[in-house]
Amino acid sequence: MWLGIAAINLALAVMLGAFGAHGLKKVASPEQLVWWQTATDYFFYHALGLLALGIIARTLPQLAIKTPFWLIQIGIVFFCGSLYIMALGLPRGLGAITPIGGLFMILGWLTLAWQAFKTAH
Numbered sequence: 001m002w003l004g005i006a007a008i009n010l011a012l013a014v015m016l017g018a019f020g021a022h023g024l025k026k027v028a029s030p031e032q033l034v035w036w037q038t039a040t041d042y043f044f045y046h047a048l049g050l051l052a053l054g055i056i057a058r059t060l061p062q063l064a065i066k067t068p069f070w071l072i073q074i075g076i077v078f079f080c081g082s083l084y085i086m087a088l089g090l091p092r093g094l095g096a097i098t099p100i101g102g103l104f105m106i107l108g109w110l111t112l113a114w115q116a117f118k119t120a121h
Contacts, residue, residue: 002054002069009047009076016040016084024087032087039083046076046105053112065115071108075101 020036028036050072079101082094 002050002057005069005073006047006051006054009043009050009073013040013043013047016043020087028087028089032089035083036087039080039087042105043076043080046072049109065111068108068112068115071104071111075104075106075108077101078104 016036017040020033020040024036025033050069053069053072078097082097082101085094086092
């Protein structure tokens, strides 16, 4: 399942990156373009991370826990989603959601680290 979700995330990241580079560039402010680029960068990084986790889960079943996957995916939606929404001109108050998404991403990676250390013994 996670390989499929990662692949969908990566396809969306390419589409959103292309939209930002071609469609949004003509109508957005420089600040909005930076938000869009940041969202796209983090989207790619974490989608690639989910892809790696999906591959690892297939080869090391003891690390195939769902919590890190879900935390990272929720983080992608909140962090990247809030930046994309702001870049499209919607209320800047939605920026309050961005750090929550970042926290979910961090918790996902830390949960994976914890699980990896637990299974190493």
